Amino acid sequence: MSSSTLQTDQPESRLIDRFGRQVTYLRISITDRCDFRCVYCMGEDMVFVPRSQILSLEEIARVCRVFVALGVTKIRVTGGEPLIRRGVVELLQELGQIPGLAELVLTTNGSRLESLAQPLRAAGVRRINVSLDSLDADKFRQLTRVGELQTVLAGIEAALAAGFERLKLNAVILKNRNQAEVPRLLDYAIARGIDLSFIEEMPLGQVEGHDRAEEYYSSDAIRRDLAQNYRLLPVADTTGGPSRYWQVEGTQTRVGFISPHSDNFCGRCNRVRVTAEGRLLLCLGNEHSVDLKGILRAYPGDDTVLRTALIDAMQIKPERHHFDLKEAPVIFRHMSVTGG
Numbered sequence: 001m002s003s004s005t006l007q008t009d010q011p012e013s014r015l016i017d018r019f020g021r022q023v024t025y026l027r028i029s030i031t032d033r034c035d036f037r038c039v040y041c042m043g044e045d046m047v048f049v050p051r052s053q054i055l056s057l058e059e060i061a062r063v064c065r066v067f068v069a070l071g072v073t074k075i076r077v078t079g080g081e082p083l084i085r086r087g088v089v090e091l092l093q094e095l096g097q098i099p100g101l102a103e104l105v106l107t108t109n110g111s112r113l114e115s116l117a118q119p120l121r122a123a124g125v126r127r128i129n130v131s132l133d134s135l136d137a138d139k140f141r142q143l144t145r146v147g148e149l150q151t152v153l154a155g156i157e158a159a160l161a162a163g164f165e166r167l168k169l170n171a172v173i174l175k176n177r178n179q180a181e182v183p184r185l186l187d188y189a190i191a192r193g194i195d196l197s198f199i200e201e202m203p204l205g206q207v208e209g210h211d212r213a214e215e216y217y218s219s220d221a222i223r224r225d226l227a228q229n230y231r232l233l234p235v236a237d238t239t240g241g242p243s244r245y246w247q248v249e250g251t252q253t254r255v256g257f258i259s260p261h262s263d264n265f266c267g268r269c270n271r272v273r274v275t276a277e278g279r280l281l282l283c284l285g286n287e288h289s290v291d292l293k294g295i296l297r298a299y300p301g302d303d304t305v306l307r308t309a310l311i312d313a314m315q316i317k318p319e320r321h322h323f324d325l326k327e328a329p330v331i332f333r334h335m336s337v338t339g340g
Contacts, residue, residue, distance in 0.1 A: 013069070013070055013071070013311075014070060014071040015067075015070050015071055015072070015272075015310060015311065015314050016314060017314040017315070017317040018314070018315060018317070018319075019317075019319055021268075021269055021270060021317075022071065022270060023071070023072065023270055023271060023272050023314065023317075024071060024072055024073050024074060024270050024271075025072065025073075025074045025075075025076070025270050025271035025272075026064065026067045026072045026074070026075045026076070026271065026272060026273075026274065027075075027076045027078055027271060027272075027273045027274075028060060028063065028064065028075060028076070028077060028078065028273070028274040029077075029078045029079055029080060029082075029273070029274065029275050029276040030054075030055075030057075030060055030077055030078075030079060030080075030082050030085045030088065030091065030276060031054065031079045031080040031081070031082060031084065031085045031276050032048050032049050032054070032079070032080045032275070032276045032277070033048050033079070033080045033081065033084060033085075034079055034080040034081040034084070034109065035081055035084055035109070035111050035146070035147075036081065036109050036111065036144040036145065036146055036147045037144065037145035037146055038109075038131075038133075038143060038144050038145070038147075038172075039142075039143055039144075039145065040143075040172055040174065040201045044145060049276060049277050053277050053293075054276045054277050054278075055274075055276065055277065055278045055293060055296070057087050057090070057091045059278065059293070059296050059297075060091060061091065061094050061095060062296065062303070062306075063274060063278075063292060063296070063306070064095050064098060064101075065098055065303075066303050066306050066307055066310065067310065068098050068099075068100045068101050069100070069307070070307065070310055070311065072101075073100070073101065073102040073103065074101075074102060074103040074105065075095060075101060075103070075104055075105070076105045076106065076107060077091075077092065077095070077104075077105070077106045077107070078106075078107045079107075079108075079276070080276065081108065081109050081111065081112070082106060082107070082108060083108050083111070083112035083113065083116055084111075084112065088116075089116065089119045089120065089123050090123075092104065092106070092120065092123040092124065092125055093122075093123040093124060095124070096123055096124025096125070097124070103126055103127070104124050104125050104126055105125065105126060105127040105128065105129070106120065106125050106127075106128050106129070107128075107129040107130075107131070107170070108128065108129070108130055108131070108155075109130070109131045109144075109147070109152065110130045110131065110132070110151070110152035110153075110155035110156060111147065111148075111151055111152060111155065112155070113128075113130065113152075113154075113155025113156070113158055113159055114151070114154045114155045114157075114158045115158075117155065117158040117159045117161070117162040117164075118158070118162050120162070121162040121163060121164055125164065126164065126165045126166075127164055127165055127166040127167070127168070128159055128164050128167055128168075129167075129168045129169070129170050129197075130152070130155065130156055130159065130167070130168070130169055130170070131169075131170050131171075131172075132152060132156070132169045132170070132171055132185065132188075133171050133172055133173075133178055134149070134178050134181055134185075135149070135181060135184050135185060135188060136149075136181065137149040137150070139177075139178060139181070140152075142177075143174075143177065143178065156169075156192075160192060160194070166194075166195065167192075167194045167195075168194060168195040168196065168197060168256075169185070169188075169189055169194060169195070169196045169197070170196075170197050170199055171185050171196065171197070171198055171199065172199045172200075172201055173198050173199070173200075173217045173222060174201065174215040174216075174217060175215045175216060175217040176215065177215060179217050179221075179222075179225075182198065182222055182225050182226065183225070183226065183229060183230075186226065186230065186248070186253070186255065189253050190248060190251045190252075190253045193251075193252040193253065194253065195245075195253055195254045195255070195256065196253065196254075196255055196256070197243050197255070197256035197257065197258055198219060198222050198255070198256070198257055198258070199258040200216070200217070200218060200219060200258065200259050201215070201216065218259070219257035219258075219259040222257065223246075223257070226255070230248050230249070231248070231249040231250075232246035232247070232248060232249070232255060233246060233247045233248075233249055234246055234247075235247050235254060243256030243257060243258050244256065244257050244259070269283075272313075272317070274292060277293060278291065278292045278293025278294075278296065279291055279292065279293070280292050280309075280310070280313055282313060282314075282316060282317040282318065283317065283318045288316045288317065288318055290309055290310075290313045290316075292306065292309065295309055
């Protein structure tokens with residue numbers, strides 16, 4: 001998987017957009033497939049991208065190396081569900097050895113984590129985020145359509161035993177679906193000394209049987225719910241993502257709020273995404289993008305064109321997204337295609 005050496009000591013060798021924001025964080029999807037069918041993420045009967053159209057593991061590694069050469073210090077591997085991709089552990093091991101990469105992290109639904117936690121840690125993954133929207137088995141099945149709660153909980157315990165630097169839970173909260181579970185989810189996190197982020201749903205793609213406007217539950221509402229039983233102290237540190245964090249007084253647990261609707265976080269955006277089929281997305285909530293797969297396959301032994309394309313793409317990175325739950329989605333790609 002060799003590629004040409006890139007120099008990074010020149011001023012133009014950094015990814016800086018029109019608004020002066022430097023991109024140091026890459027989220028890269030290695031598959032659009034998933035073994036769950038979460039109601040806010042995808043349709044029940046999804047049509048996935050043909051395998052020939054997604055990036056090979058070699059191409060993914062090549063993209064990551066060029067991004068790191070241009071100043072990216074954190075890579076998050078996502079999906080779909082990344083742990084169902086064959087060769088994922090070997091890929092992560094290769095990414096973890098890229099000179100200059102400070103953080104290799106992963107987001108998963110936890111379905112394969114029980115058997116893979118130790119190999120992932122050995123491969124160099126430092127932190128893991130696990131999606132957990134409910135601690136009620138029936139409700140968990142309703143939200144994921146097919147998921148088994150106990151499998152995910154066993155995966156979380158395996159990740160704790162593996163000794164990752166940090167383990168965090170992500171919970172998408174929907175009104176009249178799982179909003180009443182907010183305190184229970186936090187108690188679960190506190191008992192294990194791990195962090196928890198509550199997420200406002202991202203309105204990406206058409207999803208049948210789910211009214212986003214009616215089921216929207218804001219971060220402010222969640223904080224009000226928690227204030228009845230917990231004292232949250234604001235903290236200034238960040239993991240480089242969109243969460244705003246609060247420390248739960250008297251515990252090791254931090255609570256994060258990802259609020260694309262009620263608290264737009266675009267002003268401090270330092271990230272871009274690459275989809276499983278090799279499209280560079282400059283913004284979660286806009287369609288500004290660049291076809292990296294075409295460049296990778298047209299210039300298989302030369303990263304110069306790829307490097308130039310990444311630098312030039314910063315000029316079309318939007319200032320912010322504009323989500324409106326009352327309007328039909330302007331982004332037709334599902335979250336599973338975008339890269340969670």
